[in-house]
Amino acid sequence: MSTRTTRTGNWGQDRRLEFIDFRLMWEGRLNRADITAFFRISVPQASLDLAKYQEIAPENAYYDRNQKSYIANASFKPVFATFESNHYLNELIGLETGILSPSESFIGWVPPVASLPLPTRKVQPETLLDLIMAIKNQRALVVDYRAMRDEPSIRTLFPTAFAHDGHRWHVRAYCFNSEMYKDFVLGRFFDIVESISPSSEVPVDTEWETFIDVVIGPNPDFSMNKKMIIESDYQMDNGEAKIRIRKSQYFYLKRRLNLNENGEPVNESQQIVLLRIEEPLISSGDIEHE
Incomplete structure (x- = not known):
């Protein structure tokens, strides 16, 4: 992104x-x-x-x-x-x-460039506006949300933040139905039924508020020369690079970088591996996502 x-x-x-x-x-x-x-x-x-x-x-x-x-x-x-x-x-x-217009960019001479387009994920502007206003005004929303593994259902959410996993947008929200924080894909909101005051106190989202350092390194099975190339490419220091993220984003980072929890390379061509998660430690289970 x-x-x-x-x-x-x-x-x-x-x-x-x-x-x-x-x-x-x-x-x-x-x-x-x-x-x-x-x-x-x-x-x-x-x-x-x-x-x-x-x-x-x-x-x-x-x-x-x-x-x-x-x-x-x-x-x-x-x-x-x-x-x-x-x-x-x-x-x-x-x-x-097209994110920037020429009048917004300081670049004068533009070299030839191409980017790989991804399929467009549909997000209704009316839905996005309702979510923005709910976060701003600390309101709950009664929504028709279609999760992949569930039947269509009406649920009540308290949106708190937006997050991007490098592929698609989510809204972070407390779900009163399941009594926990989850990530909801923006394109899966079929209707915003109404905006209401929260029916009860909303707990702190500790997964969102906590930051962790995901420490990566080159594939240990690589030759010394290949390790040096990877270390230079990822700006590693002493064979390590730290990626600071919110704890709630760990699931997506692990999936995007194809990292194994045990630190082992997924395959012989895997360039980087997970070395460790620095304090505070994250649980081995994946975060809840819809």
Whole structure:
């Protein structure tokens, strides 16, 4: 799932300085026209922004009269932008999928890119709106929800949060019928019957409130060279990488990464394995999901 790149600057000069920093870092150059076209400001204002940037980072760029552009020096170090590949790549995917419009992205020259589309999961906007309002106003909902293993049923839920497992959206909710928290797939709500006040006090969702570190490592059966490749690919430190998640999301992470509870590789080509779950420990049973 792609995520939006968070900008640190506001809509004033700070944001324009971040834009200058971003273009110099990822594209190696920019000129006044880049700034005026993106922000719809005057040439004098763009000149002031460039002067301010050079005052802050005098060694980052120089003006090339032939190209009529500012060129990044070999010693360039970002001042405002985040020097993380994922920020650029997420923004690239955002442009390709339409999540971001060109006016929202700092990327100027866009390299060829393709993303693998997944089947669209149907979520009725009216249902989503009802769930949002229920969470905001702390209301319970009487719903017609169709779980895969159950007959159609009317149940009362107290929605508390949304969660994405990398494939589909769920709403986290306390189910008054089963008296426990569960995850409900958004596309399986057939009707929101009514919004009501909770009939009783709703307990704390300890599975949601608790964070755990899922520690992964390379397949122990791999050669030393393959282990080194996996460690580099997953940014491991001493053969380990930690993924911090809510305890309620562990079931989905385990399924997505194809991890065995016992730490053994699922098959000989399995690249990563589960090393351990760091405190607080999670029970071996899967979370309840609908």
